[in-house]
Every structure is written in C-alpha cells, then in structure tokens.
Amino acid sequence: MRKVEIELMTVTPLFLGGSEPRGQPPELRPPSFRGAMRYWYRAVLGGVVGDKNLEAVRALESAVFGSTESGSPINLRISGNLRYKPYPILPHKNSGSRNAFNPNQTFWLTMNASPTCPEVVWANACMALNLALTLGGIGLRSRRGMGGLQVVQSSDSQLVPVFPKQESEVARFVKIVICSSVRHAQTLAACKNIGIVDRLPKAPTEFPCAAMNAEIRLSERINASNGVEAVAELMRCFPSQNWLGGVNPRQASPVWAKVLNVEEKYYFLFTYLPSKLIRGTNPDEVKRRLEYMKYKGEVIKVKGWNQ
Secondary structure (H helix, E strand, O other), X not given: OOEEEEEEEEOOOEXXXXXXXXXXXXXXXXXXXXXXXXXXXXXXXXXXHOOOOHHHHHHHHHHHHOOOOOOOOEEEEEEOOOOEEEEEEEOOOOEEEEEEEOOOOEEEEEEEEOOOOOHHHHHHHHHHHHXXXXXXXXXXXXXXXXXOEEEEEEOOOXXXXXXXXXXXXXXXXXXXXXXXXXXXXXXXXXXXXXXXXXXXXXXOEOOOOOOOOOEEEEOOOOOOOOHHHHHHHHHHHOOOOHHHOEEOOEEOOOEEEEEEEEOOEEEEEEEEOOEOOOOOOOHHHHHHHHHOOOOOOEXXXXXXOOO
C-alpha cells in the first residue's frame, strides 16, 4: 500500500468547525484537507487542459478524488491532540473571536492509496497535497493567512517535501512544487487520452486556475513576532474592494495570502488566480495592488502556471 506520513506545524490559528460548527471545540477532520486539495489540484488542471474544458477537469479530478459514481482511491487520516483557545477572526480589529487551534503545534497527517490505485493517480494526489500546504491554508479565513500549515517531517520527501529552513530556499521550493504538479497532471491527462493546451488561459478565467496573468509573490520579511501579528499586518494591507472579494455580493477573493514561518521570521506568499468575479473583475488592479504593497517582494515565475 502506498503511504506517506507527514508532521505538520500550525503557523497561524487554525479555525476548523466540528460536527456542530457553532459553539463546539474545533476538530481536525480529513474533509477540510480534501477540500483544499481539490481546490488547488483544479487550479493546476485549468492550466493543463484549459479553463473552458470543464469535462476534462472533472474527469481528472474524479480520477484522484472520486465522484458520485466512484469512490476515491485516496484516504486521509489525522492524529494529534492540539490545544486551542479563542482567537479574533479579524486580528487587525480584534473582533469576532472563535475557538481555533494554537500556532506552533504539530500533528500528523497520513495519506494512503488503495492497492488498485495507479501510480500516476497516487503521485497526483501527493501533488495536490503539496499545493494545498504550500500555497493555501485550511479552514476559516485561510485566504487571509489563517490556517497556515508547514511540513516539518515527511516519510517520503520526494513526493511530499519538507518546507525549507532558509528564506533563500523558499522561492525555489515553490517553483519545484508547482512544476512537479503541472508535470504529473500532464502525465495523468495523457493516460486518460485527454489533450493538454499549448497556451495558458488568459484572464479572467472561468474558475480560479493557472493562467497567463496569474501571479505568485514572496514578500520581504515582515515586522511580526508571531503568526497572529503576521495575519493582522496582512489584513491591514488589503483594502475593501470588489476586485478583492466581499460579502455583498458574496464572492471569494482571487488572492490567497499565506503566512510563512522561516526560523521564527515571517513572510507573506501571495497567489493571485485571475478568475471571473460576480462583479468588479479587475486583474490589472489586483496586480498593481500586489506590486505596490508595503512588502512587495519577489515575483515567482513558473512555467505552466503563469508563463
């Protein structure tokens, strides 16, 4: 049986609901991780087979995660006893507290595949996990830095690598994760006789995915001494604009902002996926905002993702 065991460290408060989200202690549950893995795997597939070929995207996603017609060959298991307490959902305003798992704790995630799972499907599942842990977060407010996790140990560092310990290694690490994901997705598409596109989609895309206008930006070191301070600083950087998402109308932000902890120094990793919004789609304005942000940092170019 194919299996990988990883130890994960919480970087920022992890808001996860239980069986009754309101009023119950948070729970570490596999569905939260599967949802994040699906999202980021779909983002890669859009760049591999095109954002308009939704049938192909669904076929490849179903091969890894299952569908209503067939179960997934991939299983997740989580173990660990994490401490929690109330944290403000909006730390820059110190308002709206809910229970969340504390930063700087570790737990274990085990992922395995059924005996009949093809090797290429198993590799793609590992790539989806890498993307979710590298570019995104888990749970409430994960687009704005909450729910950040980093791999600190791995039983198979070739498939699920450990997060780097030096700031100078982070950009290269991100490139490797994304390039590997694109390459394995292309291999799976070939196995399923699904054609891949010659060019990345142009913005705005039909759904959040790799595109010509997508951007990944690693910030300079920020002035924060812990994960909560880092998220507060992050939220102060983002204005209230339609093109950054909102509640009226309800639309998710096209920018994912992750807080990274590298030897107790904090950085932001921004990922912009230029998809269509209900209203206010403005790819140029989003990129200008990232370019002129206080901690603008380095743009990461990755073939198959944004070039």
